[in-house]
Amino acid sequence: MKFKSVVTIITIFIIAGALISFYFLAPSLSSSASNQAFVLNEDSNNVSAGSDNAITRENALTGTTSWKIPTGSESTTQIQGYVSATSVKPGKSLMFYVSTQVAQTSYRIDIFRLGWYSGLGGRLMTSVPNLSGQAQGYYDTTGSHLVNCTSCTIAKDTGLIETHWKPSYTLHIPTDWTTGIYLAKFTDINGKQSYAPFDVLGSTTSPYIAVTPDTTYAAYNDWGGSGLYDADDLFQGTAVAKRAVKVSLDKPYDVENGASQVLVFIVQTVRWMEQHDYDVSYASDLDLQANPHLLDKHKAFISLGHDEYWTKSMRATVEKARNKGIGLAFMGANAIYWQMRFEPDSDGVANRTIVSYKVQTDNQDLARDPMYGKDNSVVTAMWRDPVVGRPENAVVGVLFSNLTHDQNGFPWRVAPQAVSLPLLKDTNLQPNQSYGCGVVGYEWDRAHTSSNGTPDNPSYSNTTPKNLHIISASPTVSSETRQPDVSNSAYYIAPSGALVFATGSIYWETTLDSYRAHDDPKCGDKSTAVPEMQVLMKNVMAALIVKHNPNSF
Numbered sequence: 001m002k003f004k005s006v007v008t009i010i011t012i013f014i015i016a017g018a019l020i021s022f023y024f025l026a027p028s029l030s031s032s033a034s035n036q037a038f039v040l041n042e043d044s045n046n047v048s049a050g051s052d053n054a055i056t057r058e059n060a061l062t063g064t065t066s067w068k069i070p071t072g073s074e075s076t077t078q079i080q081g082y083v084s085a086t087s088v089k090p091g092k093s094l095m096f097y098v099s100t101q102v103a104q105t106s107y108r109i110d111i112f113r114l115g116w117y118s119g120l121g122g123r124l125m126t127s128v129p130n131l132s133g134q135a136q137g138y139y140d141t142t143g144s145h146l147v148n149c150t151s152c153t154i155a156k157d158t159g160l161i162e163t164h165w166k167p168s169y170t171l172h173i174p175t176d177w178t179t180g181i182y183l184a185k186f187t188d189i190n191g192k193q194s195y196a197p198f199d200v201l202g203s204t205t206s207p208y209i210a211v212t213p214d215t216t217y218a219a220y221n222d223w224g225g226s227g228l229y230d231a232d233d234l235f236q237g238t239a240v241a242k243r244a245v246k247v248s249l250d251k252p253y254d255v256e257n258g259a260s261q262v263l264v265f266i267v268q269t270v271r272w273m274e275q276h277d278y279d280v281s282y283a284s285d286l287d288l289q290a291n292p293h294l295l296d297k298h299k300a301f302i303s304l305g306h307d308e309y310w311t312k313s314m315r316a317t318v319e320k321a322r323n324k325g326i327g328l329a330f331m332g333a334n335a336i337y338w339q340m341r342f343e344p345d346s347d348g349v350a351n352r353t354i355v356s357y358k359v360q361t362d363n364q365d366l367a368r369d370p371m372y373g374k375d376n377s378v379v380t381a382m383w384r385d386p387v388v389g390r391p392e393n394a395v396v397g398v399l400f401s402n403l404t405h406d407q408n409g410f411p412w413r414v415a416p417q418a419v420s421l422p423l424l425k426d427t428n429l430q431p432n433q434s435y436g437c438g439v440v441g442y443e444w445d446r447a448h449t450s451s452n453g454t455p456d457n458p459s460y461s462n463t464t465p466k467n468l469h470i471i472s473a474s475p476t477v478s479s480e481t482r483q484p485d486v487s488n489s490a491y492y493i494a495p496s497g498a499l500v501f502a503t504g505s506i507y508w509e510t511t512l513d514s515y516r517a518h519d520d521p522k523c524g525d526k527s528t529a530v531p532e533m534q535v536l537m538k539n540v541m542a543a544l545i546v547k548h549n550p551n552s553f
Helices: 003-040 054-059 214-219 262-275 287-288 312-323 504-509 531-544
Strands: 079-083 093-100 106-114 120-130 136-142 145-147 153-155 159-163 169-172 180-190 193-200 208-212 246-248 280-284 300-303 327-330 341-343 354-355 399-403 410-412 434-442 443-446 474-477 484-487 490-493 501-502
Touching: 003 208, 054 145, 079 180, 079 193, 093 106, 093 180, 106 169, 106 262, 120 169, 159 246, 169 354, 180 262, 208 262, 208 287, 214 246, 214 287, 214 354, 262 504, 262 531, 280 287, 287 312, 287 484, 300 531, 327 531, 399 484, 410 474, 434 474, 434 504, 443 484, 501 531, 504 531
Parallel strands: 208 280, 208 300, 300 327, 327 501
Antiparallel strands: 079 093, 093 169, 106 120, 106 180, 136 145, 153 159, 180 193, 246 354, 341 354, 399 443, 410 434, 474 484, 490 501
């Protein structure tokens, strides 16, 4: 046999052997590569954490605790205000609308950025003193009365209230202001104080983008006498005697001294991310609505807090990102629960009115939403309602189950089958052991899988991701039904390789940092961060920005 022929035969055998080896080893190689990528991204020197980025440099600056409103200084009726937009780019302008109870009352505006700042929690960015107040009306939250707001318009058929206040001050955002969540603090000459939150947008290419749920802030905002949950005596006898179906962003927030949910559900994650130098940009969920390409150049989307109200296009933007391999983390519970729509305000400014008729097939009231029968895909019902037919667990992995108002919440318990999951590496979390106090609540989600140990609903199990992994199974009791339930933290890997993680609890974020807007007297000194769960979150952050094998992670 000629040498050339021998070489040819040997070559054929070598190629055949290589192909056979690849066939049998490819799955393990793929798994190994996926896990190796995850390990590499845990390195504290990677580009996402611990490196020199805008967040690191910002938090090295001098911080302060003066962003807090001291006890006794909270404004009830004395000074109230709101902003012209939920987010703003550096170099652009933002208008403040402020009303003082007494005309010509002197006041100041202090702008703070929230972050870590060596544990102080904020930095003073600028101050605007010696402003003269305009008496444009106010809402008395204790008496639930709208007072002297002659410019306010009230639509009794929808419950929509708009203030139409005159602008009080225009802030030009310096180009060197770092992306973040900001609080404007209004202080009158007598020391009474209130807030208005807004976001400053950042890099379009940072690994992480954290999004604030401003639509949910608005839904729960009863300023003036109505929101999507309540309406006061002003609306009795009307079509919306119990609640509004439209709510405006053109009014102050009536809870948490005007800060809405920022200091209750969100700030702990912000402090923790910035303490650990994650390269994160911030945006509002209204930016998801306005810009369908918002997430395209990021590696991970982080839903902050209580992220309940979503439009069809907001959901489409996030689903598109996941399907391209961008990781998703839902830090609260009850996410993507109600579908809503946007309308412009009465001045024609887009996306300033939240619309949610909250119709339900079971209530036989679908026709209350004027879009029913025209385009049912945008009817403002629960996403899981048959009229829409898109349960939220198809995205989140878990979905809202129940709530309690009897207490802040319950301990978080590790599921027995979770110990081998890669996200629990180095956490020291133990199966069937409980962690934290009041961290599961006040609303929680659960998985709908046959192994979850609670009654299953086929309508939801059919949309549960096939490879959903249960991290926690925390016993709960609903204050509504008095029945036992369970809350699940969980994750899955999308076909694109993207990790989707859900905490399954609104208060879960409190495990990351010890700041509390309100102390839980039932928890005492247990109302602190949970080190083991902080490590879990570090693992989640590392895993969010790499792709994984859906069958091996």
